[in-house]
Amino acid sequence: MSQLDLLLLVLRVAFGAFVPLCFIAVLVWMERRGAAFFQDRSGPNRAHIFGFRAGGLVQNLADAIKLITKEDIVPDHVKHKFYFVLAPVIVFSIAILSFAAVPFADALILGGKKYLMQTIPTDLGILWFLALAGFAVYGIILAGWSSHSKYGILGGLRAAAQVISYEIPMGFAIISALVVYGTVNLTEIAHYQGQLLFGFIPMWGVVVQPLGAIIFIVAAFAEANRTPFDLAEGESELVAGFHVEYSSMKFGMFFMGEYVAMFTSSAIIVTLYFGGYQIPWFSTEVLVNNARAITVLLMLLMPACAWIFIRWMHKNNRSHYDCPDDHRVREALIYAKIIWGVVAALEIVLFIYLITVSGGAADRILVALLQIATFLVKTTLMCFVYVWVRWTLPRFRYDQLQKLGWQILLPLSLLNIFVTSAVVVALN
């Protein structure tokens, strides 16, 4: 194993471990500010460190300190303390692990060797996700059972029944996607989506598999236990459902696990149906061959984006009441300086790249970084859809949920398999 192998191994594992963790903070922030904006409120915008509130992100830090320092109670009536403690660990670790097979950039070719840009460079792909997504519910069932309370056990039972009914349409939706892609390897699936349909439409999963995409997205919402399918929590009926007996950081683990699961299933949805890391109309080969032109384009686009963002920030980051020497305006001025500094630094890096190392391996690394950025942007947008749906739709009633799963999604997904297979066979 050469040094390069080792370096890439460490980088990929670090990406797979830390990006989901970082996204917890981003998603909690997005959920709270997003919810507020959907409901015409302002959301958490007061917590700050030396006057820097980072648009409300600092609130997460305050929440984390609160959760960590709260009393950690294991109720006396809990008979199986081991399982009680194990449950949140399962939920959280499974959520992080299931991200491991998602490719965040096209296979990187360095020194004649091909490196799969996945945390675990395996070609199990979607099977890995399916196996682990099914396993995550064990944590919820275990939590409900071991907390030995009727609300907990009802929440756990609901989660179990729900996952069984939605795993099937999800699996069928994946089958029809696999019929189209012809592989289970997620890197190859994303690669397939870099082609163009009729020469001008990006051949994304959502274009070639529209019904499958809808079924999969609905089932993924149910798998991640998000509204409108969050019956396992159902605070209006079950207090808090499966995590009703949990406090402090054990509750925090469930909470973080939910957001990691949301991130992971967004990543899977993006990889299967929205082109993964592919930039539309720019496949990896095109990008590598035109690396210089794209660098120049980036160098032009970056200041423009920064300028628009800073204008937006100056417009919105001010106090909407009489406030002499507005601290929010001062804060925004400092942010603007930081952003311009970062943009300048990036411009210098790109310029140095252009005049010295462009062509060869550096191009491929640049393209990989671009694709990682694209992948993260797409995943963030998909997470926004999760938040958007949560604050739009009310929760299903339990019988409606089962009816939707068995009577609508299941026949539709079966139909989708037949239609897809027929079309694929006819076209071949």
Added chain:
Amino acid sequence: MGAKAKIMERTGKSFYERLYLIEIFKGMAVTLGHFMTNFLDNSKLYVRHYPEVQPEIPARWRGRHRLTKHEDGTMKCVACFMCQTNCPAKCIMIEAGERIDGRSEKMPVRFTIDLLECIYCGYCVEACPMDAIRMDTGIFAVTGADRQSFVMGLTALLATPGAYTEEEYKKGGV
């Protein structure tokens, strides 16, 4: 016979509506509209920026209590126990003593209101024959670090000024 029953038209049964997805997308468009307006210009939020911007409290609003005084600075309260008797939450505790300023026979030597017990119903104000207790301080948020700090004593109740002029209070605000 009672009022004429109005028969509401049932909706949601047409095929178009039973497809769900189209209606869901319509709903999502509505919420996204709200999001985008607020995201692009957050001065459009329907929010009062409390605590920097305080709400307007009308004069009739029942805030924290105070004890009123005559013009010469002597307290109006004659320790008749009307408020204490009338209090449904039993939060007022009066101890009567001999009056020393010569206005009448009695005055309270102790007058405590436990704000944690108080339900802010305003019956004490209505019961008072001397207009000695009022809830016109405009204080609506009482905070404290311990329970004892919520028990208002005679001096604290006398020291708080009313937030409104006499005319405003009599008129009951706009």
